[in-house]
Amino acid sequence: MGFKPVTVKDVAREAGVSPSTVSKILNQKDFGSPETRRRVMEAVEKLDYRVNAIARSLVTNYTDTIGLIIPDLFNPVFSIVAHAVEKATRAYGLRLLVGTTDRNAQVERDYVNLFVESKADGVIFYAALNPENILRIKRQNIPAVIVERPSHVPDTDIIGVDNHHGGKIITEHLLSQGRRVVGLIVGPPEGEVERERIAGYQAALIQAGIKPDPELMAVCDYTIESGFTAMENLLERRPDIDAIFVGCDIMAVGALRYLHVKGIKVPDDIAVGGYDNTLSQYTTPLLTTVAQPFDLLGEEAMRVLVDRIRKKRRMPYQQIRFTPELIVRESTAVMEKSLS
Amino acid sequence: MGFKPVTVKDVAREAGVSPSTVSKILNQKDFGSPETRRRVMEAVEKLDYRVNAIARSLVTNYTDTIGLIIPDLFNPVFSIVAHAVEKATRAYGLRLLVGTTDRNAQVERDYVNLFVESKADGVIFYAALNPENILRIKRQNIPAVIVERPSHVPDTDIIGVDNHHGGKIITEHLLSQGRRVVGLIVGPPEGEVERERIAGYQAALIQAGIKPDPELMAVCDYTIESGFTAMENLLERRPDIDAIFVGCDIMAVGALRYLHVKGIKVPDDIAVGGYDNTLSQYTTPLLTTVAQPFDLLGEEAMRVLVDRIRKKRRMPYQQIRFTPELIVRESTAVMEKSLS
C-alpha cells in the first residue's frame, strides 16, 4: 500500500547532507571529508538504501544490462552457452536479459525490439535467424556479438568454431579405424554451420581417396526421433555402411537407439561419431564426439562485447574461431576385421 | 558519437503535436481524434520510434521485468524450468532477468540485491538456498514465488511437486517387479526435497512389510561421477541389492555406467529407477523414472506471480503441488527368477 522505497533524498536527510553529496560519495571514490563519508555510509546502512538502477540509467545512459538471444534453453548446447554467458555477466557485474526464439524469426525480432526499448548495453546473438535483426540492433548504436553464424554481417564481432575442421577430424578418425563406408546424418544444410561440417566430412573422404556419395547423407532436424529415423532410412538404402558421423549428440542418441533396437553392435558392426560432446557421457556405449568449447564461446563473447561497450573508441572488429577437439570414446573402436 | 535515439519529443515535433499527446495516443486505446492519431502513428512509423522503457519505468513504477534465480542452467532440470519460465514471460509480454547461483548463497544474495536495484516486478526462486533472501525481496514489496523448497517461508506462493509420492511410486514399482533389496542413492538429505523422497521410499518399503535399512542408502551430489561411486560403494556393502532407486537421472546415468562396466545386467541383475525424466531417453537401457512436470512448474510459477503483480488486492497465498508420474521403461523389467 503506502510502500515507499528508500531514496537518495531519505539518505541525505538522515545524514544531514544534500542528495548530490550522497550520490557523489557513493559513486566517486575520493569525494567528501571523512566525517561526511562516515555519516552518509551510516545512513545508507541504517536505511538499507539501494540505488534505483532505473533512475540512474536514465541519466547515465548505461543500464548495465546485456541481452542474450538464443534459440532455446532445452538443447544442452544452448543451455551450456547460456550458463557461460550468465557467469560472465555476473563476473562483470552486469545483468542478463535472456530471450529464446524457438527458431522463430518474428520472436527474434520482438526480442530485438524489447532489448532496444530496455536500452541494453549490448546484445549477444547465438545462432541468429535473421541478419536484419542484428543490423537493427546496431542501427540503434548497441554493440552486438554474433556467436556461430551468420558470419556475413558487416562490422560485427563474430565468435565461432571451425566446423569444417570438426567434420574433418571425426571423419578422418572413422577412416583411421578401418571404416570405409561412412554415412552422414546432419542438420538442414541451409545452415552455414551444417554446410561447413559437410564440407569437412567430404574433404576427409576425398583425402582418403573415397568419392563422397550423396546416398550416404541423411538430413534431419535436431531431435532424437529424427536421428532414429535418419539412421533407419540410411541403413535401408545402404546396408553396407560401417560408420556414421552424426552432426549432433542428440541425433546420435537417436541413431544409437535404432542400432540398439535392431541388434546392430556399436562399434563392432557400425562405428558412431557424434558432435558437441553434450550427451556423449550419458550414452552406452560412450560416444566418440567432437567437443566444442561452449563455455569459452560464451566467455569470449562477453569479453569482446564488454570491450566494445567500454572502449568507445573504434576497435577493429574481430573474428574469433576456436578449434574443436576430437574425443575418442567407446563408440568408434577399431574394426574387428581390420584387427584380424 | 553524436548518436541520439528518437524520443517522444521528436515524434511530437514531426506530428505537430505535444509530447503528452503522443504519449496518450500510444498508451490509451481511445484517445485523440482520428486525424491526430493518424499523424502521430505516421510520425512513429517514419522515425521508427521505440519507447524508452527506462524513462517509462521511472514514472510508472513498473519495469515489466521478472527475475529468475536458479542454481544453474547446466542440469536439464533447471534449464527446462528456465525455458518454461522464459516462454511464459514472453507470452505475458515481460522481460526475464536470469541469475544462476551455482549453489552459492552469497551469489544468491547478490542477485537479490541486483533485482531490487533493477526494480523487477517480481521474482521466481527455484530451489532457493537462503530463505532470508526471499524475505529480503518481499521486504521491498516485490512479489516472489518459490518453486520447489524452501516451503516454510511465510506469506509466499509456493509451487512444487509431491516428492513423497514420487519416491513412493517408484519404490512400489520396483517392489511390484519382484525386487526385495531396494537400494537408494539420493542427494544430500539436508534438503527438503530429498527428505521427502526418502520418506516416500521408506513408506513404500514398510507398506510391503520390509524394514528400511540405512545400509542401503548412499548419499551423493548431483553429478554423474557421484552416481558412479555411490553405486560402487553400495554394492560393496550390499552385494545382494536387486534394485536401486536413484533420486536424479544424472546420478542414475552414473550408476548405470558402473553396472555396465562391471558387467552387471540391467534389469536382469539389478533394476534401476531414476527421477526427473530428463536423461532417461538417452540411456541404454531406457530408464524407468519419475517424471516431474517441469514446464508446468515454470508456467504456473509465472501465472501465479503475474496474478500477484497485477491484482494488487490481497489474494490468499497459494501452495500448489503437482503429482509426479511414473514412467516405466526398460531398466525395470520383471525379474527373471520371479518369471520362472
Add this chain to the structure above:
DNA sequence: CATGATTTGGAAATCGTTTTCTCGAAGAAA
C-alpha cells in the same frame, strides 16, 4: 597575514517518459 589554490558540499538542470490539471472548442440538450 594576504593571496591563490584546492577542496567541500549544495542548488539546479537533466535524462525521457507519464500523468495530472487546465483551458478552450465542439457537441448535446433545452
Add this chain to the structure above:
DNA sequence: TTTCTTCGAGAAAACGATTTCCAAATCATG
C-alpha cells in the same frame, strides 16, 4: 441561442538518480 457536458490537446509536474556549476570554506604558500 444559450447553457451544460464532453472531449481533445497542451503545459507543467512528477519519477530518482547524476552531473554540471558555483559559493564557501579550508589549506598551503610566500
